[in-house]
Amino acid sequence: MLITLQFSHTGVSVSAGFLALACAVGFLIWQYKKRKMNSTSSKFLTRNASSSHMNTEVGAHLQIHLFSYDELMAATDCFDTSRELGDGGFGTVYKGKLRDGRTVAVKRLYERNYKRVEQFMNEVEILSLLHHQNLVSLYGCTSHRSHELLLVYEFVPNGTVADHLHGSRASERILTWPMRLNIAIETADALAYLHAVDPPIIHRDVKTNNILLDSSFHVKVADFGLSRLFPVNATHVSTAPQGTPGYVDPEYHQCFQLTDKSDVYSFGVVLVELISSKQAIDITRQRSEIHLANMAITKIQNHELEDLVDPELWYPSDEVTKMMITMMAELAFRCLQSDGDMRPPIKEVLEGLKAIESKIYKSEEKNDVWTQDDATGARNIAVFSPDCVTGKWVSQSTTPNTSQ
Structure with missing residues (x-):
């Protein structure tokens, strides 16, 4: 009877040990997934910056000004509908006025999810590299950790x-x-x-x-x-x-x-x-x-x-x-x-x-x-193109555009 009790005690001890180990492994997996999710949304802004320092490094790395959410709220009168300039597939654009007097266009992305963060980061990274008189200028953005994802452009007054x-x-x-x-x-x-x-x-x-x-x-x-x-x-x-x-x-x-x-x-x-x-x-x-x-x-x-x-x-x-x-x-x-x-x-x-x-x-x-x-x-x-504009124009394919 004593031996049986000793074995039972040992079994309880082993079971408790396995339970503790399982909890530890589960905690480590949870921590890993959490770190991975936090880093995923930040990798698009800079390939070299770690997620823990993203807020301070983004502006310096891409030479883009980081606006606060409150500043852009004030600039657009809390995103008043009377300031709407347009409504697209990814967000609504508002007319705003910054503290320094500049009139700007503020794009407010519809929702905050992985796809929107990716598009947000992609646009910031690409526009920070480009300088051409016929491309819209990006003045800055909010941090990717901000309450909402906002992009700030030069204001272009005559619409699309x-x-x-x-x-x-x-x-x-x-x-x-x-x-x-x-x-x-x-x-x-x-x-x-x-x-x-x-x-x-x-x-x-x-x-x-x-x-x-x-x-x-x-x-x-x-x-x-x-x-x-x-x-x-x-x-x-x-x-x-x-x-x-x-x-x-x-x-x-x-x-x-x-x-x-x-x-x-x-x-x-x-x-x-x-x-x-x-x-x-x-x-x-x-x-x-x-x-x-x-x-x-x-x-x-x-x-x-x-x-x-x-x-x-x-x-x-x-x-x-x-x-x-x-x-x-x-x-x-x-x-x-x-x-x-x-x-x-x-x-x-x-x-x-x-x-x-x-x-x-x-x-x-x-x-x-x-x-x-x-x-x-x-x-x-007389001489402009190898194709005669008054002759028979033949398309290489009459297949309809089925892209939709």
């Missing part, structure tokens, strides 16, 4: 290109054809800069809602939450498709391969919007024309460009403007090819847009720049 083409300010008809051509040139210039920096940057959300206009109607490309740093000498980045319906590269959507030509496709949609004043997606249009890109390819192939162009731009007596629009349509057509290899690089698109502008200026000085096409009455520039 989308507002003026088919949005709240479309009725004002401010954007003349020369202004639209200049918007195209400056946007292409900004994208060419992004694709040329080291490492290259793919914007991944090029659209008229992300093209802002300053007080002189010059372009400021914005919203880099989805942008990607592109590895040098890489042909593509394999990643799940992201972007806005109507602008997403169909090849990227189908093959999960992001390239610089993905931005070119999106820019092609922007060019068609500038020509037509139509939305990229409009479910009120007939089924085959819901996607503006598909509509444009069909109209161009069928020689029905006049049906695509904004009627207020297409005056029969203005042959110069009609030819400029036709040539921009040609560039858009090339950008919208479903095969990315058939699209021109953005630098070539920029050169094409500048050529349109420069040849038109020359046409005012020399009448012999233009040649008359006796069959159609259309005017064509």
Whole structure:
């Protein structure tokens, strides 16, 4: 009986020992997971800073000013609805005034989760590296540990290109054809800069809602939450498709391969919007024309460009403007090819847009720049592109854009 009791006592002791060990292991695992969660949301701001020192190192590492949440609350009158400038897929933008008198735009991300923190950190890191006259300037942000995730940009007063083409300010008809051509040139210039920096940057959300206009109607490309740093000498980045319906590269959507030509496709949609004043997606249009890109390819192939162009731009007596629009349509057509290899690089698109502008200026000085096409009455520039703008335009694929 004594032996039995001794064994029982030993069993209790062993069980207690195992229980204590299990508790210790569980505590260590909990601590590890907690540290991992805390560090995950901070790794996007700086690869070298530890999570425990992130608050003090972020501003210094990226040379970005850290605003306090209270300061931005005061600047926007507690995010008063009367100060709303716009509402996008990731957050609401408010007009604010800082203590130093600067007028700013404050983006307030909708919710605080892992994905939003990632986009927040991504935009801060990318914009801190960029300096171009046609890119929006980032003044600073709140700490990633702040009550809310807030980004502070320069204030761009004239809204978005989308507002003026088919949005709240479309009725004002401010954007003349020369202004639209200049918007195209400056946007292409900004994208060419992004694709040329080291490492290259793919914007991944090029659209008229992300093209802002300053007080002189010059372009400021914005919203880099989805942008990607592109590895040098890489042909593509394999990643799940992201972007806005109507602008997403169909090849990227189908093959999960992001390239610089993905931005070119999106820019092609922007060019068609500038020509037509139509939305990229409009479910009120007939089924085959819901996607503006598909509509444009069909109209161009069928020689029905006049049906695509904004009627207020297409005056029969203005042959110069009609030819400029036709040539921009040609560039858009090339950008919208479903095969990315058939699209021109953005630098070539920029050169094409500048050529349109420069040849038109020359046409005012020399009448012999233009040649008359006796069959159609259309005017064509003798040497501009290997593709004839009055000939049959054939797309490499008539497959509809299924990116949505």
